[in-house]
Amino acid sequence: MELPTLTAAHQLWWLLALLPVLFWLAQPPRPRRVLWTAHASQWRLAQEALRRQPPRFRALRWLLLSMAAVCAVLAAADPVWPAGIGPSRLFVLLDASASTAARGADGEASPFEREVAAVRELCDALPLHVAVDVAIARDGAIARRSGAAARALSDVGTPSGLLPAPLRELAAAGARPDTQVWTLSDSQMPMASAPMAGAWTQFGAVRDNAALESVTIEDRWPLGDLLVRARAIAFAPQPMQGQLTIEGAIQSSVQQPITLPPGQFVELEIPLVRAAAGGRLTITLELAGDALATDNGYRFQLPPLPQTRIAVQADEDDQGLAKKSGAALAVVTGGQWIEARPGESVGFLIVEGGKGGLPAEPGPMLSFGRAREDSTPWPAPVGIDWNRRDPLFGGLDFSELEVLHALRDALPQGETLMSAQFPDGTRAPLAVLRRGPSGSALHFAFRLQDSNLALLPAFPQLLLRTYERSQPGSHGIALEQAASPLAESDLRRFDDTPARTVPAFPVASRNLAPWCLFAALVLMALRCGVR
Amino acid sequence: MKRSLPSSREPFPAPFRAMLEQVLRHSGRVQGARMQTLRSRHQTLQQSGTFVGHRSYVKGDDLRRIDWNAYARTGTLFLKLLAEEEARAATVLLDCSPSMGVGTPPRWATAQRLAAVLGGLSLVHLDAVAVQTTRGATFQGRAALAGMLDHLAALTFLPQDPQAVAADLQRRRAPSRVHWISDFVDPTATERTLLRLRRAGCRVTGWLPTIPDDFRVEADGWRLVCDPETGREVPLRVDVALARAMTHELQVLQRQQQRVFAACGFPLQRLTLPTETFDAGRWMEAGWSFRR
DSSP states (O other), rough: OOOOESSSGGGGGGHHHHHHHHHHHHHHOOOSOEOOOOOOHHHHHHHHHOOOOOOOHHHHHHHHHHHHHHHHHHTOEEEEOOOOSOOEEEEEEOOOGGGGOOOTTTTOOOOHHHHHHHHHHHHSSSSSTSEEEEEOOOOEEEEEEEEEHHHHHOOOOOOOOSSSOOOHHHHHOOTTTEEEEEEEEBBBBTTTTTOOEEEEEEEOOOEEEEEEEEEEEETTTOOEEEEEEEEEESSSSSSSEEEEEEEEBBSSSSSEEEEBBBBBOOOEEEEBBTTOOOEEEEEEEETTTTOOOOOOOEEEOOOOOOEEEEEEOOOOOOHHHHHHHHHOOOOOHHEEEEEEETTOOOSSSEEEEOOOOOOOSSSEEEEEEBBBOEEEEEEEEEEEOOOSSSSSTTOOTTTTTBBBEEEESSSOOSSEEEEEEEEEEEEEEEEEEEEEEEEEEEEEEOOOOGBGGGGGGHHOOOOOOOHHHHHOOOOOOOEEEEOGGGTOOOSBBBBBOOBOOOOOOOOOOEEEEHHHHHHHHHHHHHHOOOO | OOOOOOOOOSSSSHHHEEEEEHHHHHHGGGHHHHHHHHHHHHHHHHHHOOEEEEEOOOOOOOGGOOOOHHHHHHOOOOEEEEEEEEEEEEEEEOSGGGGGTTTTTTHHHHHHHHHHHHHHHHHHSEEEEHHHSSSSSEEESSHHHHHHHHHHHTTTOOOOOOHHHHHHHHHHTTSSSSEEEOOOOOOHHHHHHHHHHTTTTTEEEEEEEEOOTTOOOOOEEEEEEEOOOOEEEEEEEOOOHHHHHHHHHHHHHHHHHHHHHHTTTEEEEEEOSSSSOOHHHHHHTOOOOOOO
């Protein structure tokens, strides 16, 4: 049994000074004037008549005062009742990988829910002096909580992803001489096998499960065609049957029956037509007896399809190159081309020549040789060069571009993608890109009919890139939620190492100073009551 | 640390001895002394006995008892002393308890001088005096005065029971006329002793040399009050209220002393004798008398 000890024992030196002073103060007065008397009886009677008592040393009062002083000094010496031998911290390692969300057919609690309940139950019974740390391992990372948050363990999230490391390594990393490690898991092998040391509790069980290993979408934007490729597998002793459901931002939902043989991948290719408005596309694998739901679904976000009405505005000198370009582009995008008219709503505008100002707000537009009032002719620009790093011009070859006439000072302010040299050696832009919230616009300083640009092999690709990149917003398909990793889907193997319970924690050290002060006060009160 | 009584000065300095000689020579002026002389003369005339010695002549002695032959040889008058069946003597009972040593000036010195005067008068006017103190002694004749003074001066304090002293007197058949010099601070013990002496046929005269502390107490703050009888020391804060209460208790004590002696039929003499001056005239005016 541990005995109380003093943290600041040097404070006891005060007793050497305090006790003699108290003893001296407790002494009755010693008058220096001595009166020898033959009438001692008369002095006594006179005092009794006045109900007085002669002062004298009161041993009990001095004893109580001395004990109170001793208690006060002991309180200053910070007495403590030492804690018992053993760990003073609890490190809880919670396996929150995706496999801990598995449920049985009867809808019983998942391993993760049982882990959380077990931790809360223990924390409720745990002495307050035990520091609790909870590490929740999920998604390849560890979220740690300490103190009251660890004891309350609220808002623990949902299981997902992989463990950042094998549980054995995580438990070993959390082990300290004063720390008791407690690992809770579904014991899915091999990552969640039982640690070598510390307490161990597992809630794993053999269950049938099927998973979507991967889902890929082949996008044919700006066309509405989609091709979904799904790859699924079953971890079960017998084949699993069900269906693959695709619904959301497509013109009609798909429910494809599927049979998954044990341990073999099954691939499905499903053509779809997306809805023009875009939206969420959900692909879900639904099988009877499937224990884990988090590895059965994918969710994508599809942007709206662009408008495919392509307008062409050309001057009277046009030789048909602009209209043919618009018609070719309409064929590729699945749309149609029209003559540009005021007030017409279109998705892309091709302008060839002409005179007048450009729109103040850039939009999906491709213009060639649009002259302004102050434009001047620029005959035969030489030294043509282009920005090869820009996504728009990257990979395109304009080395054979020849321009007979261009317009000087006809381009608006923007990012220069192509430039040429004046006879005096200075350079000026031949093509600029303007960006805006409504889209982008590419402007050339020469007309198609004044150059051989439409005859270059790079022109169709330039036309298509300009159409794509001039559209506002992004037209890529975004993955919102993927199924959990396949490594978490096999629920047939778990570690059956016997559970090791959390040992009892020793009692905390107790500060006895308040008790000493209380004793001092009680002794002082008793002293006041003793005559 | 044992506290001791303050040491008293020489009780019988030369001025006192001179005054004592003067008092004894003119003892007739002492109230009561003449009565003692007449009583002794009457007894002397009516008795006969064997010659036992001489004593000096004092004024008033019977001329027929002067030894003229001795006068012829020495030129000094002597009286022949004859042995009697009952000696004409007195007993001086001096209280030697430590309580007698207190007071400013000490009561003890006054008591010693009073015992010397009473003993001297007895030696002059009677045949003998028995000084009963812590150790008893009997003195006879005028010539024994010096020895008696030495005996008195050599006395020391010793706690004693008055009844034991009375019993000792009775056992030794000491003279029945008793001059008891004491402070009589314990009226109860005093009364028991007086009753015992009265049953033994003694006639007692109480002599109480007073000191200022017998009458008043000064309110002068903290004092360590010491009891010489028990050695007990008590610190007291003597304020006005306590001084008043103590004065009242002293008055009660005086009344008790008077009542005890009156109840036993004996006189009690309170004497306030001069302590620094030894003038015979002032001593004679102290108011003490043998007649009571």
